[in-house]
Amino acid sequence: MKIKVELFGVCRELSDKDHIDLELNENSKIKDVRDQMIEIVKTKFPENNNYLEMVEKSAFSSKDEIIEDTYKLKNNDAVSIIPPIGGG
Amino acid sequence: MFHCDVVDIKNISLDKAQKFIESHKCGASLFFIGTVRNHNNEKEVTGITYDSHDAMVKKSFEEIYNEAIKKLDLQHPVAFVEHAKGYVPLGGISIIIAVACKHRKQVYDFSRFIIEEIKKRTPIWKKEHYKGEDAEWLDGQKLEIKK
Numbered sequence: 549m550k551i552k553v554e555l556f557g558v559c560r561e562l563s564d565k566d567h568i569d570l571e572l573n574e575n576s577k578i579k580d581v582r583d584q585m586i587e588i589v590k591t592k593f594p595e596n597n598n599y600l601e602m603v604e605k606s607a608f609s610s611k612d613e614i615i616e617d618t619y620k621l622k623n624n625d626a627v628s629i630i631p632p633i634g635g636g
Numbered sequence: 637m638f639h640c641d642v643v644d645i646k647n648i649s650l651d652k653a654q655k656f657i658e659s660h661k662c663g664a665s666l667f668f669i670g671t672v673r674n675h676n677n678e679k680e681v682t683g684i685t686y687d688s689h690d691a692m693v694k695k696s697f698e699e700i701y702n703e704a705i706k707k708l709d710l711q712h713p714v715a716f717v718e719h720a721k722g723y724v725p726l727g728g729i730s731i732i733i734a735v736a737c738k739h740r741k742q743v744y745d746f747s748r749f750i751i752e753e754i755k756k757r758t759p760i761w762k763k764e765h766y767k768g769e770d771a772e773w774l775d776g777q778k779l780e781i782k783k
Contacts, residue, residue, distance in 0.1 A: 557687050557761030558773035607779040612691040614779065628689055632776030633759050 549574055549623035551581060557631045558602055562588060572621065578608045579617040581627065606631045640697035640717040642690045645724050653716040653734035661712040662736035666743040668751055670731040672724050676774075680767040683725040689759040693719065696758040704749045711738035717750060719760060 551570045555562060562568060562585075570584050585603045593599045607614050607630040615627070639656050650667065657665050672684050697717050705713055716734040724730050731754075735746045754760075757779065765771045 556689050556759065557776070560687065561773070605778045609689070609692060612695045628692075630689065630692075630759050630779050631761065632778045633757070634755075634762055634774050634776035 549576065549621070551576070551621055552624075552626040553581060553585065554626060554628040556628060557633070558599075559606065559629050559631050561599070562592060567626075576621050577617060578615055578619045578621070578627065581608065581621070582606075582617065585629065602631050603629070637714045638698065638701045638717075639715075640694055640701070642688045642693050642719050642721045644722055645720045645728055648718055648720050648729050648732060650729075650732060650734075653718070653732050656716040657714045657734045657736040659712065659714055659736055661738065662714060663738055664740040664743045665734065665736040666747050668731075668733040668747045669729055670751075672726050672728050672730060674726055676764060679764070679769060681726065681764055682767050683723055683728070683765045684730065685723045685763040685765070685771070686719070686721050686730060687761040687763070688719065688721045690721075692759045696754070700750055700753040700758075703753070704746055708742065708745050708749060710742050710746060713737050713742075713746060715746065715750065717754075719754075719758075723765075 549572055551572055553568045553570060555566055570581060572580050586600065589599045589603050609615060609628045609630055674681055701715055714736040719731045720729060733747050733750050735743050737743050737746060761776060762774045763771050764774060
């Protein structure tokens, strides 16, 4: 199934677009999105552990709700990756 | 009474904040303004790009406002919170928190509560721009999931 991951903050460095499209197996969960994002980071920044740590520490959201790694996804869902925050 | 938004720097306005919080029920009002300063981590800062998850930011501002009313026992609370999005140059306004209440102690507590909670839980990110060096996203704080 197709999942769109909207990028924010430092995660914007992972793509030239404002999102990444993932292809996941049926019944996938947010944990599977995180695992694929980790693989993308390892490919794109193989020598930079900061990005790896950033994805590991990131939360995910659906619309305006934070969702946990056990959240079950549906085809064509859009989720956001929320890296560590620092506004104000 | 509450207003919040995420706005382009061209639209962030103290006049708008002042008009919103005017109330004859309130004897005290206070403005907190966050601006871009010229140094951080021993680097010369020229500006900051703010990124925001707008829907979550507005929800977070509303939750913070409602929690403040419950925790601080405020009378006739009024608050205006706007955060800038996009590039803000040196000296530019990144955030306005304008509050009004019945008494002065309440406005100090109210304003402080709002900015401290925004720092902890509002999904906004900063990319600092430096003189003669590459821009960098600043380290942040992991967003905790409420159980």
